[in-house]
Amino acid sequence: MGFWKSLFNTSETAAATKVPRSEGLTSSGFAGGTDTRIVFSTDRDIDLYELEELCDAVGWSRRPLRKVKKAIQHSFLVLTMWEQKGSRRRLIGFSRATSDHAFNATIWDVVVHPDFQGRGLGKTLMANLIKKLRSEDISNITLFADPHVVDFYRNLGFMPDPEGIKGMFWYPE
Amino acid sequence: MGFWKSLFNTSETAAATKVPRSEGLTSSGFAGGTDTRIVFSTDRDIDLYELEELCDAVGWSRRPLRKVKKAIQHSFLVLTMWEQKGSRRRLIGFSRATSDHAFNATIWDVVVHPDFQGRGLGKTLMANLIKKLRSEDISNITLFADPHVVDFYRNLGFMPDPEGIKGMFWYPE
Numbered sequence: 155m156g157f158w159k160s161l162f163n164t165s166e167t168a169a170a171t172k173v174p175r176s177e178g179l180t181s182s183g184f185a186g187g188t189d190t191r192i193v194f195s196t197d198r199d200i201d202l203y204e205l206e207e208l209c210d211a212v213g214w215s216r217r218p219l220r221k222v223k224k225a226i227q228h229s230f231l232v233l234t235m236w237e238q239k240g241s242r243r244r245l246i247g248f249s250r251a252t253s254d255h256a257f258n259a260t261i262w263d264v265v266v267h268p269d270f271q272g273r274g275l276g277k278t279l280m281a282n283l284i285k286k287l288r289s290e291d292i293s294n295i296t297l298f299a300d301p302h303v304v305d306f307y308r309n310l311g312f313m314p315d316p317e318g319i320k321g322m323f324w325y326p327e
Numbered sequence: 328m329g330f331w332k333s334l335f336n337t338s339e340t341a342a343a344t345k346v347p348r349s350e351g352l353t354s355s356g357f358a359g360g361t362d363t364r365i366v367f368s369t370d371r372d373i374d375l376y377e378l379e380e381l382c383d384a385v386g387w388s389r390r391p392l393r394k395v396k397k398a399i400q401h402s403f404l405v406l407t408m409w410e411q412k413g414s415r416r417r418l419i420g421f422s423r424a425t426s427d428h429a430f431n432a433t434i435w436d437v438v439v440h441p442d443f444q445g446r447g448l449g450k451t452l453m454a455n456l457i458k459k460l461r462s463e464d465i466s467n468i469t470l471f472a473d474p475h476v477v478d479f480y481r482n483l484g485f486m487p488d489p490e491g492i493k494g495m496f497w498y499p500e
Contacts, residue, residue: 221429224428225427225429225431227428250427252426252427254401255398255401256395256397258433260431262430295496296433298492298493299493300492301493304493304495308495311497313496315493319474320477320487321471321495322469322485322494323486324468324483
């Protein structure tokens with residue numbers, strides 16, 4: 155699958171004119187040097203060890219890579235964020251969504267590397283994920299937010315418990 | 328795809344000895360006559376007009392059948408409930424779940440026909456859905472409950488907002 159440009163033909167998050175069309179479009183809001191840019195991708199061919207490293211960096215519990223691979227394969231959409239320096243690319247963000255391809259999507263595993271937090275990149279990652287889901291005619295975009303990120307998602311247009319609807323988790327007895 | 332028996336080899340919800348093995352196992356807790364039984368199925372070959380009729384009966388807004396068909400195709404699991412009288416079968420319950428096939432599942436569109444409510448059939452439908460998801464090694468089973476069914480799901484082992492996790496819905500600006 156192609157990179158970013160194959161999915162989004164927006165100018166909203168495309169700032170750089172230097173980016174080769176074959177590589178994708180960069181995000182605005184971050185400057186790490188003349189040769190550094192932020193690239194987004196929907197390619198699922200992700201180095202699982204690199205993803206594990208990213209998740210380690212934010213303190214997530216490790217998960218069996220076999221299952222992570224399966225989850226990526228069976229997600230409706232996977233959107234990754236990379237820092238690109240010359241030809242070198244580093245995974246700095248990840249997100250994915252499950253869906254019935256028609257009505258509902260649920261977003262899981264949103265992560266931005268701590269070194270890259272506080273620059274609006276998480277917001278850009280999410281905005282692009284939403285944009286893509288909407289372009290696929292998904293009307294109901296949902297997620298389950300940990301308490302410390304509820305405000306982050308609220309600022310992106312997510313509402314907790316709308317009309318009293320409750321997010322619920324099943325716990326084995 | 329085969330009926331009920333092909334997926335669940337449980338005795339928990341199998342009460343009838345009269346049910347031919349080729350037809351599936353029946354649910355306990357309901358007796359509508361000697362020739363009436365309740366049958367469950369994971370077959371996705373559902374008459375969409377019959378499903379629409381069921382959803383109409385509980386007052387749901389109509390949805391384009393093209394999208395309903397797509398959603399059924401792309402759900403991880405679909406579990407339907409039927410009243411069977413002789414060789415005649417009537418759709419009386421429906422449920423489905425999206426999933427990444429590895430970690431998370433989200434349950435959508437749980438419905439039991441009003442004529443069959445109050446007999447524990449919704450509970451049986453959900454119990455079987457959960458059992459199947461667990462058998463597929465899904466660890467995180469979630470749903471979004473309307474206010475009037477929060478207690479129904481709570482009684483089935485679902486917890487609202489565990490550890491402060493909030494269910495959130497995106498609303499277009």
